Amino acid sequence: MNSLPSRSAIDAEYRWDRSLVFETDEAWEAAFESLESRVETFDPVDESVVEDGQALRDALERREALLRERGPVWLYPQLKLLVDTDDEAAERRRERARGLRARIDGLFSGLEPAIQQAGRDHVERLLAETPELETYEHFLDDALRRAAHTLSPAEEDLLTDLEDALDAPSRVLERIDSAAVEARTVEVGDETLTVTGQSFGRLLSHQDREVRRQVHHAYRDALSEHRIATAQAYAEHLRSAATRARVRDYDSAIDMATDDLPTEVHEALTDAVLENYDPFARRLEYIREDLDGDDLHNWDRAAPLATGDGPEIPYDEGVEHVLAAVEPLGSDYQDRLADLLDQRRVDVYETQEKRGIVAAAFGSYEVGSFVHLNYADDLWSLLFFVHELGHVMHKDHFDAAQPTTYQSYPDHVAEIASFCHEALLVRHLLDTFEAEADRRHVLDTFTRKLPMLAAARGMAFVRQLFRDIESGETLTADHIDARNLETMRRFYPDVTFDDADATLWMSQNLDREPCHAYWYLLGSVGGLATASRLLDGDLAPETYRDFLRAGSSEYAVTLLDRLGLSVRDGSMVATGIEQYDEYLDALAE
Missing domain, CATH: 1.20.140.70 (Oligopeptidase f, N-terminal domain)
Incomplete structure (x- = not known):
């Protein structure tokens, strides 16, 4: 039901x-x-x-x-x-x-x-x-x-x-994601919870470990019912990308997706995450300590480090926080965002038959952007909300400044404005919330949500599947499961994975461009650095807004230069992880 x-x-x-x-x-x-x-x-x-x-x-x-x-x-x-x-x-x-x-x-x-x-x-x-x-x-x-x-x-x-x-x-994968995976309910004690694609990530941070375990198993089981069909569609999706790349004489589908950056550059960025792994290991160790030294399982990776319930943030209150958070970007920016939010461009709550994605922004020439949410009155929802508004404001700026030809952004910079928005919101909430417990929940939720490690793992997983295609491998469901488990164990060596966890590659946004995890890696580290520079006064708000206005009228490397960022080596990733470590330090105090 x-x-x-x-x-x-x-x-x-x-x-x-x-x-x-x-x-x-x-x-x-x-x-x-x-x-x-x-x-x-x-x-x-x-x-x-x-x-x-x-x-x-x-x-x-x-x-x-x-x-x-x-x-x-x-x-x-x-x-x-x-x-x-x-x-x-x-x-x-x-x-x-x-x-x-x-x-x-x-x-x-x-x-x-x-x-x-x-x-x-x-x-x-x-x-x-x-x-x-x-x-x-x-x-x-x-x-x-x-x-x-x-x-x-x-x-x-x-x-x-x-x-x-x-x-x-891609359309088949979208349809499976939208309609085929039915909501499940789990009951732990007196609590009955509905598990969907939208609520899965949030429920995995439940305080009760047994709830996390049951939620994890329920969602995994729901996905597995469509494992063969999903694997066939995903394999074809990857082969389509590989075919496009081969026809256009790129070395690989990843080289085509990352355009003017050579293979060694995007491999260096993902390798830099593992080279700077210590903060991620530290967070997992904190979780293990809370479990009295018990083995960590897949359903523990997002376990909360803050105790008790997080602050309840109704949507209207969340809007007020968002508008206050972007004050460093100028009053004109605030006013424009407020105007857009007054126009009924946000679909706020989870409902029957709604698409199974947590949050997304959609837009078009001439008519602007719309935001798809599944808001649940909590910090998790609020971070996704402000993230999507980063996309909305990026588009709003280049729509106003550029001709139609440049009303878009290069993929390399697509997520920077969104993660910058998130970091600005976190700073605002830390300055605003009076209760120490609420501030701990802010830091806990943000460090759980930041995707550097998950994005790097996602890229390694996809890169290996493309290599398998190039070497003539057949991507069966078993093969994809094995590659997924292999990369999960490589990027999360401190976690015990069950064989059944291999199927959780199906929880990713499979219908998207196969290399989209790369943009999240770049966006998260770049967004953190950009917000830090804005708050420290090292980056003028108008310089940042000129970056937004530029759209796709410049190459990605030039746009990154505007923000003082370089994508040519792993230093950008190392800097982003250092900032993640600082958030973790504040949480551990």
Whole structure:
């Protein structure tokens, strides 16, 4: 029996307002048909696009216009499916939007090959002759930089046609995550708890070890019911990524995902976590001491170090804390965030049929961002909330400052603003809470949530699976289980893992880009460093906001330089872990 409330039982102010995208389904239909008819009037871009600067500018502006129109058309059904995974009408709209998106991509699949075939000298001459192209200078440079990984116009067009098939495993994984894993209940004493994908992480920090054990087993069992289907879809998802990389002549799928950073760089970052492992071992040892020296099991890794119940923080109170926490970023920043939060852009509470993710931000050209939460009036929920608002404000800044072409961010910097937000909130709460017990809960929750070790382990797991694919291995469920257990034991040597724990790779966001754990490693260490520099006065708020405004108009390494961060070695990770250690010191006092 599902004990979660229905969506209609939640007050409207705590449900996001899709009418900010389109007033009605009929309005969406009209926009879709209008965009579809416009797409039909355009011919695909070919080599003639670089004959002169005016033709190139016209093509780039046409591309921007179509991207702006298709964004809301895609977002509207997506928002519905996030809160009602069984809505078949919304699923049909999304599939139509997906098809239209592919057709638009197909119109411009010949753009980069034409730019690259023309060559740098020709492109620079067009830039000199056509001042209106100046806006697109970075876009053109980036296209030229990727020449070695771009196919012929005909091959690019074919690959665009295949994208839907290559993305199919991701959609299957999303569906399994959304609908197939049923909520479970566990009973310990007089307490009955509902275990879902949203509540699992929070319940693993329960004070009662027996609750943690039962929650862990219940969720593990729920996942295992779909183990074979999930493994097949995940293996295909990884093979799709490997296929894209091979076709584009990258050394590996990870090299393609990390773009201009060579393999040794991203391997150095994950290795740096193990080289600086002592703080993570120390936290686990504190947990072991609380267990009177008993062996640590998988359900103990997130055990709390603070005793008693943490502070209850209702959503409205949480909003007040968030707004106060970002004061170091300036009153304009605070006011803009407050304005966005007044617009019903947050879907706050967990309900029946809602997507099984803890929190996420979704947005589009023209209509801004929306936040998907499963808020539970606690510190854990509040940290996820402020994290997603980091994404929202990042997008809000570059939307206001950049043309459509640059209204995004390079993956390397995608999580920095979010973890910076978290660190600012933690500082605010430590300064605000009067009770020492509440401050301990803040430090405990934050050190449990920071993902440096988990992200490094996730990257090692995915890297090994890609190597297995490259060597011709078949990724069966047993094989994936074995690789998962292998990396868990490597990164958590002080924990005893049961063989059944091998299946918990299924608790990850499998439908996402396979290398997304890398962005969380970079984002967590970079966000901690950025917040520290802001609070110490070593980084001006306006400099930070210029970083946000830049969007994707600069390369990731240049954007990181704006914040005084370097990704070329493991020092950025070491610095982040030092700050983690300082939080742990404060917790141990």
